Amino acid sequence: MEPSLSDILDSYDAAAPLAQAYTIPAAWYTDPRVAHLELQSVFARNWQAVGRLAQLEKPGDYITASVANEPIVVVRGRDGKLRAFYNVCRHHAMTVMNEPCGHAEHMRCPYHGWTYNLEGELRGMTEFEGVKNFERADNGLVPVRVEPWENFVFVNLDPNATSLHDFLGSLVKLVKPLGFGQLKFVERRSYIQNCNWKVYVDNFLDGGYHVPHMHKGLNSVLDYTNYTIENVDRCCVQSSPVSVDAKSEASAAATRKGDRAYYFWQYPNFMLNWYEGYLDTNLVLPLGVDRCEVIFDFYFGDTSEANLPYVRESMGVSELVQQEDIVICEGVQRGLSSRAYQAGRLSVRREAGEHLFHRLLAADLKDSRAAIAR
């Protein structure tokens, strides 16, 4: 008999200390009921990165996104205020804004031409005279919480959620000295992977465990022995001394600068990889139980013409690492579906970040299961 969703959730022991802990069970990566619950309990309740603040500089600038399968639009109002809305027309539900980003004087639904101002208020309806008991003022776009942090814009579908600042906790002060404000966006690259979104996060959080085995180039510029892993609040900070020597792979050595690399993960699905003068962010979005999209945004300190060869080469090194990670993640997803595997153990030296991830996730899932049961 198929186990119930409750049985599947209860088969993870979140109280076990790292040395005794198991990973979350394989079914959490393969069962569509878990994926469905995650949309409600994880993606619709935690702050989600949806874009870059630089895309929303002027009144009328907007971006669209999908959060927990909900269409969202974020727009800068005439008053300079940032606002977010469900991107759903109050007439017959068409998505109002249909480009990834842009600039608009107002938000006009393409279906029948209803028009909302930048503050989300319904201003104009075509051919709607004579309709009774209809208040224009009650038919604005439905608002969503939005807050910026550093170069990024986040939304939260839960009106009762804590502020973004409190949600990010220690990450705020950890990142401040790295000077993200001086970095300029260069390019976005997106990858569709045949794995559950959590496989990608787990791989990011294995404390460099896989680096010597799977990323020979990257490994040749990191001091693996002195790699550190620290959990704070909803964040895991991994850091490694950068150490280039005669044996380092040329491209990695030329593009991974500074004394230290920092790899931040913020629960549930946002990652930041920082080297001196370089940042890439990874946002992993579920597309189903065994599919996800990973979006890389690349930022550099020096984006001058003269530095473009470095910028290209540097993104090339990240691309190679990402291709190596795709092979791992898709292989792991196949293994998680095997009858031979139920759950695994965690390296105490390396895999504390995964342990944090699994416990935070378990707390959210069990919390919303309790809410559903009430």
Ligand code: FES
């Ligand atoms: S659905 Fe938007 S105007 Fe009809």
Ligand SMILES: [Fe+2]
């Ligand atoms: Fe990797």
